[in-house]
Amino acid sequence: MPLMLSSIAQQLGLEYTGKDIEITGVNTLEKACPGEISFLVNPKYAHLLETTKASCIITSAAHADKAAQSLISENVYLDLARVVQLFEKPQGCLENTSHLAYIHESALVSESAVIYPFAFIGADAIIGDDSVVFPGCYVGEGAKIGDDCILYPNVVVMGGVAIGDNVILQPGAVIGADGYGYAQTSFGHMKIPQIGTVAIETNVEVGANTAIDRAALDVTRIGRGTKIDNLVQIGHNVQVGQNCLLVGQVGVGGSTEIGDNVILGGQAGVADNVKIGSNSMAGAQCGISGTIPEGSKLGGSPSMPYATFLKAMGVCAPKLPELFKRVKKLEKQFANLEKTTGDINE
Amino acid sequence: MPLMLSSIAQQLGLEYTGKDIEITGVNTLEKACPGEISFLVNPKYAHLLETTKASCIITSAAHADKAAQSLISENVYLDLARVVQLFEKPQGCLENTSHLAYIHESALVSESAVIYPFAFIGADAIIGDDSVVFPGCYVGEGAKIGDDCILYPNVVVMGGVAIGDNVILQPGAVIGADGYGYAQTSFGHMKIPQIGTVAIETNVEVGANTAIDRAALDVTRIGRGTKIDNLVQIGHNVQVGQNCLLVGQVGVGGSTEIGDNVILGGQAGVADNVKIGSNSMAGAQCGISGTIPEGSKLGGSPSMPYATFLKAMGVCAPKLPELFKRVKKLEKQFANLEKTTGDINE
């Protein structure tokens, strides 16, 4: 449903310029239709303000005069998120727990929770207030889902796992599968039963088809506010701190400890049993195999300081064939020099 | 059921040589049993014609005389595909929509579609003619599945997503999960609700457990005829052109635009917000972080021209330890030279 610009501004506690028009939706500068609100963060896209059909722009005070209507913001992404929330329609089409769900008689499901058809809630499992469990989800025996959680379709939460409040698990995420642990014996790899569990703290989001393994003996932990993208692999016993960002297809080996506010770029890999200090950053496809101090910025595989990576692998590596020729030429020059001056080695 | 060779040739509009025998199936040259048809594409395997037990070979005219029976083809892979189609038995064992499926009363399911037990079809969703939805699939509210589609078990199509005709979604594929978008705030990463959608055009195939995220505001798009392998990650707002091949475990960052006929090798990664020109190719594990002109061939991480990659990383890199020694030797030779001739620097 459309909202008046004045109403949006009031709900968000922001100022606006121009007329109090009706806003029908949110879109990018390029795709917006008349009636929609858009946003400008990076000044290098300011020229799009001349051609956009958006009727209002969320932007800093510096650019507010460049559009007929502006919503003035000191943190455009934050206020974009808040505006989008006003227009968001949550996924799903049911409002009550379905009789087509399987709920074990000993499970405790809040009356305000919604359990879709074909979801399975095991013995002694707990589903908190206002949480939603979509079709095809499995919540194992004794697992605990907090309040205001969303388990999208086909999420698997194995027995005993604890999920905090306000956690979002995207479709196909698997929390608490067995860790990858075997004893090497003369008769092959013998499975070490994985009797630990997983704890996911509040405000965590886990991406589609991501897998977070249960600990061998104690707890794999994902800290408060950490956001994990799709197809990420978290090994057993891993400890991830608070407010980390683990981008798509990252892999973290068993028993590794990651501090707070760490960013791992897409497809980056971290070996098992290492420590990554807080506030560190690893570029895409980075391979980390050793312990990393706080505040590091890394790139490459094996990893090196990010600035070194850019020079060594980005600038120098493609010139290696040429460098080999240059060194060969120098060697030849020396050889010639020797012919004329005699051996210059000691 | 077996087919006469003459019948196969007639159906495909091809010539054959030898007797009109009964063909019982299709197999490789090494594994074929008498009665089966096999194929030869690469002349370097021509020696296998001497030992194969296959009773007939699909091959070019040049090799047709080397087997008792041949089906003569100008595009062996194409005609292999057509022959296999004659022997193919589709997956699945039900022919009608099951009363064990959940179909919302407002959904529009074609009478010729088959919906398996434990599939969930949400409000206002549309399932086209002759499409098949296997067990455990979720089709969210307002999602549209075209004609002749196959959704294999446990596929998730979130609300509002549009799937064209003749699309195959392999098991566990997730289309339309939330994109990975957060505003950085003083109180942590704040989710930007992802209110866009995904459009998958006709003749697309998506591999097992692949994830294609919904756009933040507008549309993530996969172009006609593009084939995506297993465990691939496509970020929000990505635009993939027509007839591309994205091989297993490829990752594409948000808002990136990929042209037509692009091939990305296994585990290749593309950063967010870049453009890859049509007809480009990236080798396996390639890491692309900048805009790439049409027709590029790339390798390495960070990426460089493929020919350079082969020389720099394939040939030169393993010789780096030796190169460092050679340079050190040259430096020593110079130092000795200086001792005897005086400083040769200016």
Add this chain to the structure above:
Amino acid sequence: MPLMLSSIAQQLGLEYTGKDIEITGVNTLEKACPGEISFLVNPKYAHLLETTKASCIITSAAHADKAAQSLISENVYLDLARVVQLFEKPQGCLENTSHLAYIHESALVSESAVIYPFAFIGADAIIGDDSVVFPGCYVGEGAKIGDDCILYPNVVVMGGVAIGDNVILQPGAVIGADGYGYAQTSFGHMKIPQIGTVAIETNVEVGANTAIDRAALDVTRIGRGTKIDNLVQIGHNVQVGQNCLLVGQVGVGGSTEIGDNVILGGQAGVADNVKIGSNSMAGAQCGISGTIPEGSKLGGSPSMPYATFLKAMGVCAPKLPELFKRVKKLEKQFANLEKTTGDINE
């Protein structure tokens, strides 16, 4: 339930030292509470014996005197696995086949098997003795599951696939999706129907959301005792030998043959149509594109001998910017030398 130390020792055929105390569980040295048993493998952690609260340690005879109670072992990981088995409680909360499962009338399900709600067992499928099929699993027509198997939630086994005895499939694993095979034609990529199958031998474990594709024509095979981690991609026609370890996010291209006892580190990739000899090892993120002899140890992308990789990419690569400067300096010195001595090239 707790066990007496003497009972544990007797069941495992091991000696113990100290008092015959009651053991309540198993944990790490750092996390163990009084009453729990822990373990010491690596002597470098021997100092933890001074502070651990564990009441008993599984360790070699050499360290047995450092704890009040010890269980003496010649293979600590093996005996840890055996002790954990004594305390393990299997996942799941049902003991009989549910009437909420779909079992085709022609399927053969052992009376001792357990089929959970919302599992689908297709026509002519076979489920062996004591096997457990969790909710949301799909077992296609004619698929055969051996004895003592566990299919965790949302596992997909497509039609015709054969799974041996004692196989564990973690949640979301997909066995037998179509391989990635297309004929290139003037009208785009034409699907080659994948009419082969997958055979998984006894004692194999497959990780969460891993995908193992069916062969184009014959059989994709995973050998006895091989353990595959999460999010691994196995292409069509691949042959994996016995007792291999494929760590998280590994990718193996189509038709590749892997020998016995091969270890592929996390995120390693193997191209299609190559052979990897038995007893080989590839480091994390390694990229293998050629045939590899038995017993190789590889690292890097493209791969090189592991020792070379450590030196070339670990030690030398970060010093490339410096090396380029050193070569430039040498060239300058030579140029100066030429000025004073005349051209020293031939």
